[in-house]
Amino acid sequence: MRIGELSRRTGVSVPTIKYYVREGLLPAGQLTSPNQASYDETHTRRLRLIRALIDVGGLSVAGVREVIEAVDDPAQPVHMMLGSVAEQVVPQYEGEDGSEQGEQLTAARKTVAELIARRGWRSYPEAPAAEALAVALAALENAGHGAFAAAVLDDYATAAERVGQVDVEFVARNVVREELVESVVVGTVLGDAVFAALRRLAHIDASGRVFGLGE
């Protein structure tokens, strides 16, 4: 297909498509004449992935390039490829700047390492998700709610194990590497939003039971 058709099918404008080609994110089309290139399903699929990474995952072009290099490297095992994708979509808790959290952060990192050991989770020391968890725990401690973290952490971990297992089983249905990666990014980011909303609905339900509905 021509570039105009590719643009219509994917909803990505022609200048943006050309920009992705220049940036090396999208392979150039096959030249059919000096001024005309032809695109196929591999381009459609790649564009879907790029848009998911940028629009849903919030990745920069540099982040997209890193993910695509991992996707395009057939020597990279799936687990490692997904790891490099996951590192790009770490949840960021945007709180106060952490200048006063030095001590709490050190303690929180220890809590996280103990949790990972206690649950028997395969992880690796510099996993950004482990650091993100430590930052959130330090923020709780800093806000005077360290007891909350201590009380709920293992129940949260049990729930996260269930959700994480379901997520990975679902994305594993994909066989094409690009579709697998796209599904991981979309599922990770939008899955957060889905779970956060469900948790609030569960709060309304539990609050009614615990405190009574009032009149």
Next chain:
Amino acid sequence: MRIGELSRRTGVSVPTIKYYVREGLLPAGQLTSPNQASYDETHTRRLRLIRALIDVGGLSVAGVREVIEAVDDPAQPVHMMLGSVAEQVVPQYEGEDGSEQGEQLTAARKTVAELIARRGWRSYPEAPAAEALAVALAALENAGHGAFAAAVLDDYATAAERVGQVDVEFVARNVVREELVESVVVGTVLGDAVFAALRRLAHIDASGRVFGLGE
């Protein structure tokens, strides 16, 4: 105590404390001389709540005022008070603008209503969390991943029920209304960050088991 001491204890600057008093968020101190006012533990506690609402909850001053009115109204049952707090800390999925999501959003709202009925959750039709869930589901559908939502929704809901129950049991240990509200805001917002990080750690673990660790 004097305003300088209140500032030191809470970490809130004197001008900010005066601003909160002018805005009606914090009761004025008791005048001990024409130019001097005295503050007590009720001010400390109220300032902690205001800072939690603004720094952690991301509320506007208008939002803080609404929460504080609910806290200060003894006729308002706890469940209703918490409901008005919860409406201020709804998760927002910041995706593409939803202009094309009209049809998907209508379908997603139906999915949410059916889910709430199926789970037997006490909710109310205009709950912002229900709308937030519908928006996230519509975004998944729009990204071509509606199958993900359909496959995982009930497992997510089961996990959210567990987390929500633990959350509410924990915050219910507070008896002072202000502390209860503070704990709900901090626990809701930072709880999202904690769970999102745990979910990613669970992904690393599950991915290693499902795909193999590679070499």
